[in-house]
Amino acid sequence: MPFTYNRSVRFQDTDAAGVVYFANILGICHEAYEESLEAAGIDLKAFFSNPSVAFPIVHANVDFFRPIFCGDKLLISLIPQKLGEEKFEIAYEISLAYVIVAKAITRHICIDVSSRIKQELPSEIVNWLENNRRDTEEAERRKAREIM
Amino acid sequence: MPFTYNRSVRFQDTDAAGVVYFANILGICHEAYEESLEAAGIDLKAFFSNPSVAFPIVHANVDFFRPIFCGDKLLISLIPQKLGEEKFEIAYEISLAYVIVAKAITRHICIDVSSRIKQELPSEIVNWLENNRRDTEEAERRKAREIM
């Protein structure tokens, strides 16, 4: 099964139009990424605060299918994918009561923080990518069998 | 027992100093308030999105005792108190591994949204105030007995 993260929409996420401010959905997706890293045993403080290796986002996109309101109980599912030796991307599906309300992607590169030069993904991230990938593929195979 | 809310510190909560941006702690406290209202059966969408009665914050304050980092597992406890027919305040204690790292207060008035004139607290909020108050007092009495 892909990794999933439950998130209630907060008053702070909304704007004067009464729905979630568009850019905040990307922040909610990043929370799902953080939860997924932590579930894989990665220490978030070391990973995000003053590390020697970092994974800045070089591209992000998001599509909205329905308005999202304060109090809505979102489920974010996350599927990461390796894109090369120095790059990966994460696809997110944001759903509400089994209906997809938004989809997003973040693309990350691996850099040495002091030089800001690209470098190979370290083993803890390669493992995280492989484990999440395998879980997702197994879930898809299972689903395909159920359909047959 | 006072109402409590568990909250992981997110990358988005931090700033370039490597710790939580000060104003974000007040946003985290407001999340605890939202969770507490929902636990009392209040519908957050109706309460916060385009209601006829609202509870704007007229005062807030926060004290910081220790730096708070990405990944920290905060526990926010919340004690609300009625301050008159049209007003209440909420005291928050933010702790990390049983150590208090910050304290905050928000003070709210009740207004009619269209006229923005003050009005009496509605029964659902009066009940929420009383129930949270009673739970807290009972916990304090219990604690006092344990000490004796």
Next chain:
Amino acid sequence: MPFTYNRSVRFQDTDAAGVVYFANILGICHEAYEESLEAAGIDLKAFFSNPSVAFPIVHANVDFFRPIFCGDKLLISLIPQKLGEEKFEIAYEISLAYVIVAKAITRHICIDVSSRIKQELPSEIVNWLENNRRDTEEAERRKAREIM
């Protein structure tokens, strides 16, 4: 000339990695959109707070070319384009000392707020789109002549 907006990067825009949090660049682009609407004589309070017609974002994307730091003086240039009777998009270029550091797009539909049904773009937005388009095309023609 395309509409431009000057924006200093704030401490609050940054995260523990020491650079701008990725989703905040989209918020900065939205500020440029607000400034551009206001420059066209549109009243922002009426436009954004409780209007009968709204322009929710249905798609956004952003590409980052360089890290952006606290105190950086960004220049955001904005080119909107009509995409049909009910839709428009805005392309943003974010530059720092004449170097493009990021690019973004937001795509908007026009809806009736109470029914949330799509409707034709109102004349004030059609005018805003045409004026910004013409200014940009003139600037491009001028630039092309200078090159020849």
Next chain:
Amino acid sequence: MPFTYNRSVRFQDTDAAGVVYFANILGICHEAYEESLEAAGIDLKAFFSNPSVAFPIVHANVDFFRPIFCGDKLLISLIPQKLGEEKFEIAYEISLAYVIVAKAITRHICIDVSSRIKQELPSEIVNWLENNRRDTEEAERRKAREIM
């Protein structure tokens, strides 16, 4: 004259109640502080990103007198004051068309970042405090003379 900072209220600053989300006013005050430091010749990137000395906020409070809407043109005036060898505070007045809509205070201590131990305020901050103080006192004396 006290240092002043002009700030339009952005859509992102608002929430589903149609007004500025309370904690965001403190963020706007911090922007005024950043502008004031920069006006004194302090390099914001060096000051806020990975410095050896930092000025974390240990207390903040804010009072709201009127609702603040998207598009409102705020004027924030800022009066800093030294509170000892290792501490200062800043008082902010937020006004709209000459009417005060909110007031806030942030209290800062000076620390060595690696040890997080308190230390004396460095000369650039002492100078900034003295210059802002003197400008404010002169303005107050001038105002007093005008009244007499």
